[in-house]
Amino acid sequence: MWVFIFPYNIIFNIFSMKRNILILLIALLTGLGSCKKDSEFLNITPTSILNNEQAFSDPAQVVSILANLYTRQADFSSFNSGWTSFADFGESFPSDAGSYGIVQSNQWNYDAWNSYNYGYIRELNLFIQRDSAAKTLSAPDKARFMAEGRFLRANYYFEMAKRMGGVPLILEPLLYDFSGDPTYLQRPRAKESEVYDFVISEAEAIKNLLPATANEKSRATRGAALAMEARAALYAGSIAKYGANTPLVSLPGAEVGIPFSKGNEYYVIALRAAKEIIDGKDGYALYQRKADLAENFAQLFLDKDNTNTESILIEDYKVKTSKVHGFTTNNQPFSSGEESANGDAGRLNPSLNLVESFEKLDNTYAPLPYRDASGNPIYYNNPIDIFAGRDARLAGTVMLPGSSFKGQPLDIWAGYKLADGSVLTNQDASKLVPLPGTTTPVQVLGKDGPYDGNEKRTQSGFYLRKYLDPTPGAGSRGTNSGVAFIRYRYAEVLLNAAEAAFELGQTADAAKYMNMVRARAGLTIPLTAADVTFNKIVHERRVELAFEGHYLFDMKRWRLAHIVWDGQQMTVSDLLSNIGVATKRNTQPYGFWPYKYYNPGNPNNGKWLYDIVLPSKVTGTLRFRLGNYYSQISDAITSANPKIVKQPNQ
Amino acid sequence: MKIYYTVAIAFIAMTALSCKKDNYTPPSRALTGKLVYKGEPLQLQYNQVGYELYQYGFGLVGAIGQFFTQEGNFSSVLFPGDYKLTVTNGSVPFIWNKTAAGKPDSIGISLNENKNLNIEVTPYYMIRTPQLSASGGKVKATFKVEKVVTDIASAKDIDKVVLLINKTAFVSDDGNERIASTNLAGTAITDPNNISMEVPIPTIVPAQNYVFARVGLRIKNLNSYIFSPVQKITF
Secondary structure (H helix, E strand, C coil), rough: CCCHHHHHHHHHHHCCCCHHHHHHHHHHHHHHHHHCCCHHCCEEEECCCCCCCHHHHHHHHHHHHHHHHHHHHCCCCCCCCCCCHHHHCCCCCCCCHHHHHHHHCEHHHHHHCCCCHHHHHHHHHHHHHHHHCCCCCHHHHHHHHHHHHHHHHHHHHHHHHHHHHHCCCCCCCCCCCCCHHHHHHHHCCHHHHHHHHHHHHHHHHHHCCCCCCCCCCCCHHHHHHHHHHHHHHHHHHHHHHHHHCCCCCCCCCCCCCHHHHHHHHHHHHHHHHHHHHHCCCCCCCCCCCCCCCHHHHHHCCCCCCCCCCEEEEEEECCCCCCCCCCCHHHHCCCCCCCCCCHHCCCCEEHHHHHCCCCCCCCCCCCCCEEEEECCCCCEECHHHHHHHCCCHHHHHEEEEECEECCEEEEECCCEEEEECCCEECCCCCCCCCECCCCCECCCCCHHHHCCCCCCCCCCCCCCCCCCCCCCCCCCCCCCEECCCCCEEEEHHHHHHHHHHHHHHHHHHHHHHHHHHHHHHHHCCCCCCCHHHHHHHHHHHHHHHHHCCCCCHHHHHHHHHHHHHHHHCCHHHHHHCCCCCCCCCCCCCCCCEEEEECCCCCCCCCCCCEEEECCCCCCCCEEEEEEEEEECCHHHHCCCCCCCCCCCCCC | HHHHHHHHHHHHHHHHHCCCCCCCCCCEEEEEEEEECCCCEEEEECCCCEEEECCCCCCCCCCEEECCCCCCCCEECCCCEEEEEEECCCHHHHHHHHEECCCCCCCCEEECEEEEEECEECCCCCCCCEEEEEEEEEEEEEEEEECCCCCCCCCCEEEEEEEEEECCCCCCCCHHHHCCCEEEEECCCCCCCCCEEEECCCCCCCCEEEEEECCCCCCEECCCCECCCCEECCC
């Protein structure tokens, strides 16, 4: 400072007094102003950014950070990733010209279904680190946030293990030292079993730090941690047991594949964790609110009330915010659709393959009776009659011809079947055509389809009902739907318990848990211990959990995927035989089309008959190659980190 | 006039300046070859059996991945250098050597000029003496199946044999690579030295008076095929 004063003294002698005083004042002020230390002067706390300590000082702020982390969880099928993430695998037909590729390709790429988001893992690790460093949060808040961070991390590691097998287990934020040599950051893949062990041990460690209540749905609870543990242990157990059938799907370092001997151990854990929910007092129970069981099953996915006792963890959506989804818009029936004029409706059409696999109420499997023993069509008074006496989950999952949505009857029929067996139809349902021998033009195609190649209307004869929101406006692009996606629910926990008990030889318990789920579906004749077979377990999960993102991973962990999707063409006799057998082929989605019979004078005139149809857009046959069991780790990753071993069979 | 001169000078300048090549020389050494068993090429499925080439010494190591053709050929045009070739492991219809650590072994290739390489491998099965002919609206085939790998540890069973026909020269059991097929389960084969099958030729639109046919053998638990050579059959 004195250095600056010195020249002013010289100036003082030269110039007049008045000005000198002014200069002196300025100099003084400058001097005073510069008295601050440089570090104080330069370090200004930004007003628009919170530092870590501030961010972790208020519970509301931490919740908003958590909300972001919850949203970034990877779900195989999710409303965020669009309706196509529910399609595929022979369970449905995509009635959308831009998505026909799903049924036209012959195989999946090796990198299909991969997930390798270490950016997310890093942020979860940072969250955990910052939460534990927080000074002003109350101890219970801090513990709960910590447990939630660990839950999300474990759940994502589980998701990666499902898709990639063993992945590097990074449990602290890694920092690069800018030395030019990043090799110390390169971690090898953990064994597949180690990732599952980690998920299980995390769940055990955090379960009592999380709220033990069934009323919390969108944040992790004790129930969610246990549900994750049960599912993960079940996956690990079945990979150990059924992985023995595919010795080629393994790596010498066990990054892929779990030793057969460990199977039992995992099943024990799965059963224990599931029982902790089932026998616990957190308040979970199957959703049973409506007398109509099909209605009840559909409602289970729409009711995101806190009192929905079935859902354990959901990804929530809310109308009139930015977090909404167009799942209803994309898949609603064309005739009552709110965006049909804009070409948005009816994309996901469940296949006959799935529909026929729903049991009859006497616990037997049978194709839908559309032909009699001598091959003649069976006629029905109403189109829906053919589906009578089946598992209530059928009508709860699928909109059948003759049913209604939002109180409006569906108009699904492929045309008039004439006496000579020919079909009278027209691609445009609004174009009227006279019937033979008459002059009055009439409608000859249902407004909801099916007509081969008419997109955005059903081409399989069915629409999806699960998740479809009947709220007015939910099917319009401007409003969209706020229906939640259920990540864990109680019925799956019961089925996990049943499967683990079955694998451990406790078939009576397995039957008990399965009967709980089945009774809710109207299958009131209980299974006996001897009825519970591997086929039954596979079947039950397929129909209960259809379109919930389980089918692929179930087929993978049972090592059934390469058998079920073997790239072979499916014939009608393949379709109709071996229903309920776990190894049944499912390579092409078939349709089931209703027709009105037109034959004046015949007693069946005006009645309904059905045909089995392979939509002409289905040109591919799904093939699951052995290299698809574990998704490819990209070359960019393996070349950046040579310690990462490649997946088998790719 | 003046403007023309300016434009002309500009063009000349541009031409002169752009005389330098602005790119690297393209790779020029062709590495070709096929998979053979005792000199006989293996017939595979198009785009199913892959191989990878690695070149070391340039920092990051990534594979140059390619597939064998349905005749078992491979070809890559590369820069001169030292490469390693390996078959992507596992589900292939032949035995590829493994290292002691259980990873697929590799073949070292020093590529200074064009190179043709026949890679000798041991297939699980071979289809021998295929006789394909068309008559009466059907394609008939008779052939033998030779079980090459017979030791219990590594032998595989036959899942099925299949006679396939297609409109184009790509013939396989995939939906879009065949127009008709007939299957015979491995358990239903009574005499592997004398198998005969036939498949009706469906109506082809637009009409053509020939089909391409081959016989395939699917190996159990491998989901992988070995074929006979594709034959064009006129009827």
